[in-house]
Amino acid sequence: MIGIVYSGLGNVAAVANILRRVGADSVFVSAPADLSGIDALVLPGVGAFDAGMTALSNSNLVEPIRDHANQGKPVLGICLGMQLLSAGSSEGTLPGLGLIDAHFERFDPAESRVPYIGWNDVHVTNQADWFGQEIDPRFYFTHSYYAQKCADSVEVLATAENGFDYVCAYRTGNVMGVQFHPEKSHRYGYDFFTSFVEWTCTDPA
Amino acid sequence: MYRPRLIPVLLLSAGRLVKTSKFSSPRYVGDPINAVRIFNDKEVDELVLLDIDAGRTGVEPDYALLEEIVSEAFIPITYGGGIKSLAQARRIHSLGIERISVNSAAMQDLGLVRELSDELGASAVVGSLDIKRTRFHGELLFDSARGKTLRKRWEVHVRELVAGGVGEILLQCVDRDGTRRGLDLDQIEKVVQVSDVPVIAAGGLASLDDMQQGIKAGAAAVAGGAFFVYHGKHDAVLIQYPPLSALGA
Numbered sequence: 026m027i028g029i030v031y032s033g034l035g036n037v038a039a040v041a042n043i044l045r046r047v048g049a050d051s052v053f054v055s056a057p058a059d060l061s062g063i064d065a066l067v068l069p070g071v072g073a074f075d076a077g078m079t080a081l082s083n084s085n086l087v088e089p090i091r092d093h094a095n096q097g098k099p100v101l102g103i104c105l106g107m108q109l110l111s112a113g114s115s116e117g118t119l120p121g122l123g124l125i126d127a128h129f130e131r132f133d134p135a136e137s138r139v140p141y142i143g144w145n146d147v148h149v150t151n152q153a154d155w156f157g158q159e160i161d162p163r164f165y166f167t168h169s170y171y172a173q174k175c176a177d178s179v180e181v182l183a184t185a186e187n188g189f190d191y192v193c194a195y196r197t198g199n200v201m202g203v204q205f206h207p208e209k210s211h212r213y214g215y216d217f218f219t220s221f222v223e224w225t226c227t228d229p230a
Numbered sequence: 231m232y233r234p235r236l237i238p239v240l241l242l243s244a245g246r247l248v249k250t251s252k253f254s255s256p257r258y259v260g261d262p263i264n265a266v267r268i269f270n271d272k273e274v275d276e277l278v279l280l281d282i283d284a285g286r287t288g289v290e291p292d293y294a295l296l297e298e299i300v301s302e303a304f305i306p307i308t309y310g311g312g313i314k315s316l317a318q319a320r321r322i323h324s325l326g327i328e329r330i331s332v333n334s335a336a337m338q339d340l341g342l343v344r345e346l347s348d349e350l351g352a353s354a355v356v357g358s359l360d361i362k363r364t365r366f367h368g369e370l371l372f373d374s375a376r377g378k379t380l381r382k383r384w385e386v387h388v389r390e391l392v393a394g395g396v397g398e399i400l401l402q403c404v405d406r407d408g409t410r411r412g413l414d415l416d417q418i419e420k421v422v423q424v425s426d427v428p429v430i431a432a433g434g435l436a437s438l439d440d441m442q443q444g445i446k447a448g449a450a451a452v453a454g455g456a457f458f459v460y461h462g463k464h465d466a467v468l469i470q471y472p473p474l475s476a477l478g479a
Contacts, residue, residue, distance in 0.1 A: 036324070038326035071328055071350060073349070076349055138428075144233060144275060165305075167306070167353040168353065186231065211273050211304045215304070
């Protein structure tokens with residue numbers, strides 16, 4: 026079963042809707058007890074970094090999410106969710122979940138669009154077929170911060186351009202994050218979530 | 231590559247899809263659930279849904295309808311109409327609608343804009359602003375909820391919205407609404423100059439050439455209503471959206 030983290034924030038139903046569209050059931054995870062029986066977690070998120078971390082800690086979900094990830098079970102962070110997986114962001118003062126060794130920085134208005142709101146081409150750098158059959162995948166983005174620093178342990182899955190090329194999808198083992206909104210990117214999103222469901226249903230052993 | 235967005239604006243009234251002309255005479259054009267499904271299949275860049283009753287009568291947004299509309303829409307959606315509190319915005323958000331547009335409420339209470347921006351993030355908050363040309367007083371802010379122009383200068387309002395934390399401005403030029411006479415480029419330029427955040431320009435869109443001119447005038451995105459739901463001289467209802475190849479992708 027796929028769990029969608031819902032700590033009172035975020036467009037959670039959109040993720041449930043597209044999972045249903047690709048044939049996967051999901052439930053909302055709002056408290057630690059909701060994690061029992063969950064094979065994979067989606068951490069959606071819209072909003073500010075500290076507000077997102079505060080909402081997770083108010084729901085007592087910070088440690089349970091880390092435990093879930095440390096057990097080797099898949100986690101997907103979307104938009105702010107991708108950022109929350111990291112060590113932190115200059116948008117806030119609270120530390121992130123620390124599951125991916127990266128740090129987020131604000132785009133510089135002198136060289137980039139801030140905020141970036143709209144569609145963008147996504148350049149897949151990894152051989153893994155995360156983005157389905159589409160040759161030129163496009164996704165919807167809405168953000169002002171990006172993964173500026175990524176440690177060597179971070180596998181870059183895709184980049185996008187906003188004045189320069191930046192990391193828009195990354196992974197460390199069973200934990201991955203995407204800066205775009207696959208749940209709002211119609212057929213590119215269907216492909217992406219089809220891959221995600223396949224990934225989460227595959228026994229790594 | 232970045233490409234400016236082309237955004238259909240759909241008006242909801244009593245659970246139906248309507249189209250206005252200069253912000254009045256709403257005409258029934260179809261079922262919103264069906265229309266949104268068609269726009270989803272046409273892979274639109276984004277949709278804006280505005281409930282023209284909720285703002286005017288102060289009733290709650292129609293959550294059940296919105297939930298049904300978005301359950302099969304896998305595209306970015308902005309909702310506006312009757313949002314007066316953070317709790318309402320959160321609820322809309324949780325249905326799967328990522329952006330909230332505020333208009334009337336922001337005229338009285340800029341604290342609401344701040345609150346929404348702090349919690350949902352600036353890019354999730356759109357400041358909607360309607361401007362009407364008047365014969366004796368130039369361009370004035372128009373309060374569609376009360377159907378009248380306001381004394382407050384629109385320049386002041388734009389600056390306040392931006393300072394309050396909106397991520398984008400949705401500019402609707404009232405006199406062009408539903409006319410398909412082309413965008414009010416002069417007005418767009420003026421608002422873009424005052425706004426530090428991207429501007430979505432609406433009112434009068436009739437062609438992709440109009441869109442290009444709007445972008446040249448400084449808009450980050452162009453929105454329309456009649457252009458996407460009417461066809462031909464006699465305004466036959468037909469839902470349409472240009473293919474990606476025509477949008478210069």
